[in-house]
Amino acid sequence: MATILVVEDEKPINDLITMNLKLVGHSFFKAFSGTEVPPILERENIDLILLDVMLPGLDGFELMRRIRSLNIPVIFITAKDSLADRITGFELGADDYIIKPFEILEMLARINVVLRRNAREQSALIIDDVEIRPLERQVFKLGRAVELTAKEFELLEVLIQNRNIALSREKLLELAWGYDYEGETRTVDVHIRQLRKKLGWEERIKTIFKLGYRLEAPGEP
Amino acid sequence: MRFWQKTLLVVLILFIVTLDASVIMMMHKSWQLNMEREIQRSSNEQALIANNIYDNLNSIKSRGMTVNDDVLFDVARSYADYYLKQGISLQLWDREQLVYDGALAAEKRKGLEEHHVHEIVTSGELPAPYQELKLVYKRNIEELYTSQKELNRYFVYVNATAGPILACLLYVLIRQLTKPLRQLSRTTQTIADGNYNERVALKKNDEFGELAQNFNQMAEAVGRHVTELSAMAEEKQRIVDNLAHELRTPLTSMQGFAQYLNSAQISEEERITASGHIWSETLRLKNLAFKLLDLSVLRHQSVERIRISVDELFQSVRQMEREKLEQAGMTLVLHNAIESVWGDPDLLASFLVNCIDNAIHASAEGSEIRLSAYELDSAAVLEVRDYGKGMSERQAQRAFEPFYRADMARSREHGGAGLGLAICKQIAEAHQASLSLESRENEGTCIRIYFTTP
Numbered sequence: 001m002a003t004i005l006v007v008e009d010e011k012p013i014n015d016l017i018t019m020n021l022k023l024v025g026h027s028f029f030k031a032f033s034g035t036e037v038p039p040i041l042e043r044e045n046i047d048l049i050l051l052d053v054m055l056p057g058l059d060g061f062e063l064m065r066r067i068r069s070l071n072i073p074v075i076f077i078t079a080k081d082s083l084a085d086r087i088t089g090f091e092l093g094a095d096d097y098i099i100k101p102f103e104i105l106e107m108l109a110r111i112n113v114v115l116r117r118n119a120r121e122q123s124a125l126i127i128d129d130v131e132i133r134p135l136e137r138q139v140f141k142l143g144r145a146v147e148l149t150a151k152e153f154e155l156l157e158v159l160i161q162n163r164n165i166a167l168s169r170e171k172l173l174e175l176a177w178g179y180d181y182e183g184e185t186r187t188v189d190v191h192i193r194q195l196r197k198k199l200g201w202e203e204r205i206k207t208i209f210k211l212g213y214r215l216e217a218p219g220e221p
Numbered sequence: 222m223r224f225w226q227k228t229l230l231v232v233l234i235l236f237i238v239t240l241d242a243s244v245i246m247m248m249h250k251s252w253q254l255n256m257e258r259e260i261q262r263s264s265n266e267q268a269l270i271a272n273n274i275y276d277n278l279n280s281i282k283s284r285g286m287t288v289n290d291d292v293l294f295d296v297a298r299s300y301a302d303y304y305l306k307q308g309i310s311l312q313l314w315d316r317e318q319l320v321y322d323g324a325l326a327a328e329k330r331k332g333l334e335e336h337h338v339h340e341i342v343t344s345g346e347l348p349a350p351y352q353e354l355k356l357v358y359k360r361n362i363e364e365l366y367t368s369q370k371e372l373n374r375y376f377v378y379v380n381a382t383a384g385p386i387l388a389c390l391l392y393v394l395i396r397q398l399t400k401p402l403r404q405l406s407r408t409t410q411t412i413a414d415g416n417y418n419e420r421v422a423l424k425k426n427d428e429f430g431e432l433a434q435n436f437n438q439m440a441e442a443v444g445r446h447v448t449e450l451s452a453m454a455e456e457k458q459r460i461v462d463n464l465a466h467e468l469r470t471p472l473t474s475m476q477g478f479a480q481y482l483n484s485a486q487i488s489e490e491e492r493i494t495a496s497g498h499i500w501s502e503t504l505r506l507k508n509l510a511f512k513l514l515d516l517s518v519l520r521h522q523s524v525e526r527i528r529i530s531v532d533e534l535f536q537s538v539r540q541m542e543r544e545k546l547e548q549a550g551m552t553l554v555l556h557n558a559i560e561s562v563w564g565d566p567d568l569l570a571s572f573l574v575n576c577i578d579n580a581i582h583a584s585a586e587g588s589e590i591r592l593s594a595y596e597l598d599s600a601a602v603l604e605v606r607d608y609g610k611g612m613s614e615r616q617a618q619r620a621f622e623p624f625y626r627a628d629m630a631r632s633r634e635h636g637g638a639g640l641g642l643a644i645c646k647q648i649a650e651a652h653q654a655s656l657s658l659e660s661r662e663n664e665g666t667c668i669r670i671y672f673t674t675p
Contacts (some may be wrong), residue, residue, distance in 0.1 A: 010470050010474070012470075012471075012474035012478070012498040012501070012502055013470065013473055013474050013477075015474075015494060015498060016473070016474050016477040016478055016481065016495075016498070019481060019487075019491060019494070019495070020477070020481065020485070023485050023486075023487075054466065079465055079466040079469040079470060080462060080465075080466070081465075082462075100469040100470060100472075100473040101469050101472045101473035101476055101477075102473060102477075103476070103477075103480070104477050104480055104481065164485055164486045165484050165485050165486075166483070166484035166485070166486075167484070208484070211483070211484060214484070214486060216486055
C-alpha cells in the first residue's frame with residue numbers, strides 16, 4: 001500500500017488519521033508543523049500528503065506553493081470550508097479537499113481515489129494464498145484464477161481498502177454499489193457469502209455483531 | 222444636453238438677441254431722425270423757393286407786366302433748372318391746373334430711367350395775392366435709402382461674423398469655467414468604483430474650491446467608515462472561522478475515535494490512546510463551552526461592585542494559581558500600594574487568573590511574574606507583568622480578539638481556547654475600567670486595568 005505523510009498540528013487528529021491509515025495497511029509519517037515537511041520529503045518516498053491548512057509556522061497553502069514542483073498528490077484537510085479557501089486549495093493543485101469534521105471512511109475513500117488517479121497503488125496484494133491484482137481486476141487463489149462477478153470484485157476492493165474496519169451493510173451498499181442503488185441489505189449478505197466461498201475466507205471476513213462485516217488482515221503489507 | 226452646451230446656447234442666444242435688438246432700435250431711430258431732418262429741410266426750402274417766386278412775381282408786376290401762364294412758366298423753370306442739380310424737382314399749379322412740371326422736364330432730359338424713386342413731397346401756396354398758385358416741392362432722398370440698405374447689409378454681415386466668433390469664445394470660456402465640475406465628476410466616479418483614497422486636487426477660492434474641499438472631507442469620512450466597517454466585518458469573520466475551527470477540531474477527533482473504537486480491530490494500547498483522546502477533547506469542548514458562556518453572561522449582565530481589599534484579592538489569586546506556578550517553577554511576586562478597589566471580587570480574581578495563566582505560558586521556567594496594585598493619576602491600577610517572550614506589535618493589537626492566539630501550537634498544548642484576554646476585556650468593560658497591554662518581543666508583557674470610576 002501507499003506511504004502517506006500526515007501534516008496536522010492537532011495531535012488527536014494526527015493520531016486519528018494515522019491510526020486508521022495503519023489499520024488499512026498504509027504506512028505513514030507524521031508532521032506537526034509546516035517546517036517539518038520539506039526534510040521528510042527529501043528523505044522519504046512519499047505517495048500522498050494529507051495537509052492541514054491552519055498550521056503553526058508555515059501554513060498549508062504556503063507549504064503547498066513550495067512543494068508543488070515535487071508533484072506529490074495532496075489532499076487538504078481543514079476546518080475552513082469557505083468557497084474561497086476551497087478554490088485556493090484547488091488552484092494550488094490539490095487533488096481533494098476534506099472538511100472537518102470528516103468521517104474516517106470518507107477520508108479513506110478519498111485517499112483511494114487520489115492514489116488510484118495518480119496510479120501509485122499499482123502492486124498486487126497478497127493475503128494468505130489469495131492474490132489480488134486491482135489494475136487487471138483479477139483474483140488468484142493458489143495461482144489459479146478465481147471467477148468473480150463485477151459486483152463481487154468491487155465489494156472485495158471496498159473490504160480491502162477498509163480492512164480491519166467494520167462496515168455496515170448500508171455502508172457496503174453505498175461504497176460498492178453506489179449512493180443511488182436501491183437494493184436491500186440482503187444483497188450484501190449474498191455477495192459476502194459468495195466471496196467467502198470462492199476465496200475460502202470464512203475466517204477472514206468476519207460478521208461483527210450489530211455492525212456488519214470486517215475483513216481482518218494484517219495491517220502491514 | 223450637457224451643462225456647458227446649455228450655458229453656451231443660452232448665453233449665445235441671449236447675447237445675439239440683445240445686441241441685434243439694440244442695433245435695430247438704434248438704426249430705426251437714426252432713420253427717423255434723418256427723415257425728420259430731410260422733411261424739415263424740404264419744407265424750409267419749399268418756403269424759401271415760394272418766397273423767391275413771390276418776390277419775382279412782385280417785381281414783374283411792378284414793372285407793369287401781367288402775370289400770365291407763360292410768365293409763370295418761365296419763372297418756375299428758372300428756379301426748377303437751378304434746383305434740379307440738387308435733386309429737387311418743382312411743380313407749379315395754378316388752381317387745379319399744372320403750369321410747370323419740373324420732374325417732367327428733367328425726365329425729358331435724362332430719358333426715362335427710374336420711375337419708382339423715393340422722394341419727399343412738400344407743397345404750399347404762395348403768399349397773397351398769389352394764393353391760387355401752389356408750389357410742389359419734390360426732394361429725391363434715394364441716397365438716404367441706399368445708405369440705409371447698405372447699413373442693413375452691413376448689419377447682417379456683422380451678425381454672421383460676430384455669431385461664430387462669439388460662440389468660439391464662449392466655448393473656450395465655459396469649458397474653462399466648468400473644468401472643476403468635470404474634475405469633480407471624474408473623482409466621484411473613481412470613488413464610486415471603490416477607490417476611497419482618491420481626492421479632488423482643486424486649489425481655488427471660489428464655490429468649486431469650497432465644494433471640492435467639502436467633497437474631500439466627505440470622501441475621507443466615507444473612506445474611514447468603510448475601512449472601519451470592513452475591519453469589523455473581517456474581525457467578525459475571523460471570530461466565526463475560529464469558532465468553527467475550535468468546535469470542529471475536537472468534534473472531528475471525538476467522532477473519529479468513537480468510530481475507531483466501535484468498528485476497528487485494535488489492540489489494548491490503541492484502545493487506550495483512542496479513548497484518552499476522546500476524554501481530553503471532551504474536556505477541551507467543555508472548557509470552551511464554559512468560557513463562551515462566561516463571555517456571553519458578562520456581556521448581558523450588569524456587575525454589582527463592592528469594596529474589595531486588594532490584599533485579600535491577591536492572596537486568593539495566589540492560592541488559585543499556586544499549583545500551576547509550582548508546576549511551571551515560577552514565582553509570583555506581590556506588590557500592593559493601595560488598600561481597596563471597587564468591583565466584583567470573583568470577576569476581578571478571574572481577570573487576574575487569566576492574565577497570570579497567560580504570563581505562565583509565555584514565560585520560561587524559573588522566571589518571576591509580578592502582580593502589583595498602585596494609584597496613578599487618581600485611578601487604581603492592577604498590573605500583571607511577566608518577563609517572557611512577549612508579542613510583536615501586530616500580535617498585541619489582536620490579543621483581545623476572541624480565539625486569537627499569539628502562539629497557536631503552545632496555547633493549545635495548555636488547553637486554552639484563546640478566550641482568556643477576550644474575557645478580561647469583557648470584565649474590564651463591565652467595570653467601566655480601561656485596559657492597556659504593553660508587550661515587547663523577548664522582553665515580556667504587561668497588562669494593566671485602570672479603575673477610573675470609584
